[in-house]
Amino acid sequence: MPTFDALHYPYASRRNVVYANKGMVATSQPLAAQAGLQVLQAGGNAIDAAIATAAALTVVEPNANGIGGDAFALVWHGGKLHGLNASGPAPQSITLDKLTSQGLSEVPKYGPLPVTVPGTPAAWAALAQRFGRLPLKTSMAPAVELAREGFPVSPTVAGAWQTATALFRDAFKEPYFKHWFDTFSPERAPQPGEIWRSAAHADTLQSIADTNAESFYRGPLAERIAAFVQSAGGYLTQEDLAAFQVDWCDPISVNYRGYDVWEIPPNGHGLVALIALNILKGFDFTERDTLRTHHLQIEAMKLAFADGLAHIADPAHMRVSVADLLSDAYSAERRALIGARALQPMPGEPSRGGTVYLSTADGEGNMVSLIQSNYMGFGSGMVVPGTGIALHNRGNNFSLDAKHPNSLAPGKRPYHTIIPGFLTKDGKAVGPFGVMGGFMQPQGHVQMVMNTVDFGLNPQASLDAPRWEWESGKRVSIERSTPEHLFHGLAGLGHEVTWSANRVGFGRGQIIWRNADGVLCGGTEPRADGSIAAW
Structure with a gap:
C-alpha cells in the first residue's frame, strides 16, 4: 500500500477512510454492502461476499444493473489474479444487413434489437463454483429476502429512478414496454425511503440460486426470455442462451x-x-x-x-x-x-x-473487483413479464459500419464499457x-x-x-x-x-x-x- 499523505488534502474530510482486518465490502448502496458482510460473517470468503453484494444490487439499485445484464470480475485468489468476462454475444440470427435494411444507421438504444445474451447470472454461478466456499443458494439468500420483503429506496437511486420514469413515459410507446412500467413504475417512481418490493424478482433470484443459473440459460426462465424478445421483434433465442459460457x-x-x-x-x-x-x-x-x-x-x-x-x-x-x-x-x-x-x-x-461496482476482501487474502450493468440505467426497457428480469441493451455499442472491427455480427460480443x-x-x-x-x-x-x-x-x-x-x-x-x-x-x-x-x-x-x-x-x-x- 502506498504511503498516504492526505491529512491536509482539502477533499479528504468529506468522509473518513475505513479500516478493518477480517473483511470489507465497498459498494454504492448500504443494504447491498450489508448483504456481502452478512455472507462473510456466515463463513463465506470474498468471492461469496461479492456474489451476495452483486445479487443484492440488482434489487436495491435496479436503475443501474439487473439480472438481465453483463458482468466482469478480477479475483485475487491463491496468490494469483484471475479474470472473468461474462459479457454475452449478439444473437446468432441477427445480422448487420437485417438492421440496415430497416433504414437503421445505428443499433437502437431501446427495445428488442439491442438485447444481447445476458451474462450476469452465469458470472455468479461461475464465481461460486470455482472460488466460492458457500453454495450459490446461501450467497444469494440476502438478495432474495430484500426483493421479497422489500427495502427502503436510497436517495440517489430514487432520483435516478424518477428521471428514468419521466424519460420512459415520453419515449416508450410500443406495447412491449408496458412490462417495464408494470414492474418498476406502475403509478410513479418510488420516493427516497419508500418501501419497494418485487415478488417476481425474488422468485427469479431464487430459481437462479437453486439451479446454479441453469434455469436462466437452459430452463423455464430461458424459455420466457426468448419468447418475449421474439414476440417484440427481437432475435434472441433459447439456443443463444443455452450456448452461453463465461470466459475465464x-x-x-x-x-x-x-x-x-x-x-x-x-x-x-x-x-x-x-x-x-x-x-x-x-x-x-x-x-x-x-x-x-x-x-x-x-x-x-x-x-x-x-x-x-x-x-x-x-x-x-x-x-x-x-x-x-x-x-x-x-x-x-x-x-x-x-x-x-x-x-x-x-x-x-x-x-x-x-x-454498479463493488470491491470485497476477506481476512485470508482473497479480494474481488466486480462490475455489472444493464447499460444506460435500466437497459433496453424490456422487462420479461412476471420475472423482474430487465434486459440490457449492450448491442447498442455495435457499429453498423461493416468495415469497423466492432461491426455487428452473429455470435459476436460488442465493445463493452x-x-x-x-x-x-x-x-x-x-x-x-x-x-x-x-x-x-x-x-x-x-x-x-x-x-x-x-x-x-x-x-x-x-x-x-x-x-x-x-x-x-x-x-x-x-x-x-x-x-x-x-x-x-x-x-x-x-x-x-x-x-x-x-x-x-x-x-x-x-x-x-x-x-x-x-x-x-x-x-x-x-x-x-x-x-x-x-x-
Whole structure:
C-alpha cells in the first residue's frame, strides 16, 4: 500500500477512510454492502461476499444493473489474479444487413434489437463454483429476502429512478414496454425511503440460486426470455442462451511507477485506461491540482480513447493486438503528440501483431473487483413479464459500419464499457478499485491510480477529489468543485471546458487496499449512496 499523505488534502474530510482486518465490502448502496458482510460473517470468503453484494444490487439499485445484464470480475485468489468476462454475444440470427435494411444507421438504444445474451447470472454461478466456499443458494439468500420483503429506496437511486420514469413515459410507446412500467413504475417512481418490493424478482433470484443459473440459460426462465424478445421483434433465442459460457481470461496490465495496474482484456475497454497510463508514465507529476497535471491527463486520455474506439472489439475480430497498443515504442509515439495546447484526437496505427461496482476482501487474502450493468440505467426497457428480469441493451455499442472491427455480427460480443480494476505491487495484491459510469470508467481508473500512486491519497481522498471527463474532440467536463484556476487555465490551452454540477455523471467508485500487515483500507463514493461494511 502506498504511503498516504492526505491529512491536509482539502477533499479528504468529506468522509473518513475505513479500516478493518477480517473483511470489507465497498459498494454504492448500504443494504447491498450489508448483504456481502452478512455472507462473510456466515463463513463465506470474498468471492461469496461479492456474489451476495452483486445479487443484492440488482434489487436495491435496479436503475443501474439487473439480472438481465453483463458482468466482469478480477479475483485475487491463491496468490494469483484471475479474470472473468461474462459479457454475452449478439444473437446468432441477427445480422448487420437485417438492421440496415430497416433504414437503421445505428443499433437502437431501446427495445428488442439491442438485447444481447445476458451474462450476469452465469458470472455468479461461475464465481461460486470455482472460488466460492458457500453454495450459490446461501450467497444469494440476502438478495432474495430484500426483493421479497422489500427495502427502503436510497436517495440517489430514487432520483435516478424518477428521471428514468419521466424519460420512459415520453419515449416508450410500443406495447412491449408496458412490462417495464408494470414492474418498476406502475403509478410513479418510488420516493427516497419508500418501501419497494418485487415478488417476481425474488422468485427469479431464487430459481437462479437453486439451479446454479441453469434455469436462466437452459430452463423455464430461458424459455420466457426468448419468447418475449421474439414476440417484440427481437432475435434472441433459447439456443443463444443455452450456448452461453463465461470466459475465464488472463488479465492485462501495465507497470505504472512500480505498480502493476490490471484490467480485463477486450472486448472491454479497460485497455483504454492502460494505454493512457502507459503514455502518462513518461511524465513526472508532483502535484495533483495543477494545470500541467490536468492538461497532460486529458491529452493522454484523448489519445487512448481514439485508439480504443478505433480498435477494441470482440478479440476474435480485432486487427491490432493488445501488445502492440501497449508497447513502449507506440506509447512513446503517442506521447510525442502531446503539446502545450489541446489537440484534436485521432487514432494511431501501431505495428500490427447506468452500472454498479463493488470491491470485497476477506481476512485470508482473497479480494474481488466486480462490475455489472444493464447499460444506460435500466437497459433496453424490456422487462420479461412476471420475472423482474430487465434486459440490457449492450448491442447498442455495435457499429453498423461493416468495415469497423466492432461491426455487428452473429455470435459476436460488442465493445463493452464496464471494467473492474486491480492493483498489485511486486507480485502481491494491493487491491481492487473501480469507477462505474459508461465511458467515464477508464478515465476514472486513470484518476484513481494517479491519485494513489502519484499523489499519495488514501482511498477515500482519492474518491472525494474532483474529477474531469473528456467527452469528444476538445470538449472536457469538469466537476464544479474543481479549483477555478484550472477551469480558466484549461480554457486558455484550447480545451472546450464546461462546469458540471451533476456529480453522478463523473462516475461512482470504490477502493479497497491491503497493506503489508493485512489491514484493509477502504473508500466509497460520495457521489452515490456509497457504503462500506467492515468486520
